[in-house]
Amino acid sequence: MGRREDVVRALQHGNLLSLSESFYKEWIDRFVVERIHFEKGAGGRGDVTTQLTCLGEKQCSGNILSKAEGVSSGVEEASYIFERFGIKVFERIGDGVKIFPGTSMIKIEGSASTILFLERMVLDILQRMCGIATLTSSVINNVKDEVFVAATRKTPLGYLDKKAVYCGGGLTHRLGLWDGVLLKDNHLSLLGKEHLKQSLHDFVDRSILRAGMAPSLFFEVEVNSGEEALFAASELARVKDKLQVPVLLLLDNIPPESLKGIVRLLQEKGLYPWLLLEASGGITQTNVADYTGCGIDVASLGELTHSPKVIDICLEVGSTPE
Structure with missing residues (x-):
């Protein structure tokens, strides 16, 4: 696949x-x-x-x-x-x-x-x-199928908003909190983000090695820098053979040029081929084309649903x- x-x-x-x-x-x-x-x-x-x-x-x-x-x-x-x-x-x-x-x-x-x-x-x-x-x-036309366009959970009308994104050709992403594991910055902060390595290590062990991932459709970790991306990918590499679901990094509020550097780093370490990359934060209809050619797979836009015309x-x- x-x-x-x-x-x-x-x-x-x-x-x-x-x-x-x-x-x-x-x-x-x-x-x-x-x-x-x-x-x-x-x-x-x-x-x-x-x-x-x-x-x-x-x-x-x-x-x-x-x-x-x-x-x-x-x-x-x-x-x-x-x-x-x-x-x-x-x-x-x-x-x-x-x-x-x-x-x-x-x-x-x-x-x-x-x-x-x-x-x-x-x-x-x-x-x-x-x-x-x-x-x-319109956003999909701007990126010309070079990256997928996805919704976020900024959806005042819930499933209706997600359905509308789907009708427009976009990805729904999570429908709720039940259909995927997404370890975000607030989770890491409460776990102890200053100790990211140990926090993520412990979380991966609990949620995958012990609890299993059968009920979920994907596993994703939010990162905010190249250093965090490399560490998270390395930790996930430990258990990727045990996973039966796609694995993603959510690269949050990282500009396109920096994304290119992160992708190169992951490629050099052999972590890119099995790892999907989602960019989010500050992406709009007017700048989404800048994220094509970066090596990411998905651009997610809150703009699609939080304030549509x-x-x-x-x-x-x-x-x-x-």
């Missing part, structure tokens, strides 16, 4: 973020319940405006339209929410496809009051997820014949 295959094995979990997966469907259901409580407000009053219009059982049609160019995401989730509340979805596009001003994303029919109640929740999901997918796709999307409704 090559480096690229190992990266995908470790950091791409987007296939789990489908409503055919029970854990994801259950999470979406909980998300919807919380949002419904938010919309109904104190005492569960609900949509008082629509109630005052006396729409009653009036039926209507709806068409969700993109008002900008981008990449679609959230269509599966939005369609599921409509159907969960009895709204018929009779036409929709896929996720991860190009959209343009005027693209019809979802066409629906059903209770007018229900459609109006769900409108803002569905549009919020679509606008944010399409924005993330669009930004991710949303895609403008609207719902147009019309009466259906009685």
Whole structure:
């Protein structure tokens, strides 16, 4: 298995973020319940405006339209929410496809009051997820497949944000704290970062040699310098033959030129061939291309999910014949 295959094995979990997966469907259901409580407000009053219009059982049609160019995401989730509340979805596009001003994303029919109640929740999901997918796709175009682009855990909408990165062609990285071991600077600080050698040595022994790694999908250690990278890689080399998962170094806040030096050092020591390298910290859409050609495998960007520009999307409704 090559480096690229190992990266995908470790950091791409987007296939789990489908409503055919029970854990994801259950999470979406909980998300919807919380949002419904938010919309109904104190005492569960609900949509008082629509109630005052006396729409009653009036039926209507709806068409969700993109008002900008981008990449679609959230269509599966939005369609599921409509159907969960009895709204018929009779036409929709896929996720991860190009959209343009005027693209019809979802066409629906059903209770007018229900459609109006769900409108803002569905549009919020679509606008944010399409924005993330669009930004991710743009970043990937900037690096031209020379490095993988991955999300971080700076994800206010949790799995929805991760799914959007996946729809844009990026790696999800960890979905939570459960699907990989990532020993970060705060772990090392509490273990005694000033004694990095002993801390990492003890941790590796406990987590790999004794406890085993079967439940995890990868093992990663954060480092902040060439010296730390060399030591961490040397420690991991002790146990690499016992590992059944990809092994990574997270090179945090290290500029591209310094990364090149670290890669050369790891190559000289024979540590590079089996070790995957992720760069993170301060990487943005505007400078990500600087990280190509450094020898790293993955660039992770918090920018993808912590402050994306949303895609403008609207719902147009019309009466259906009685």
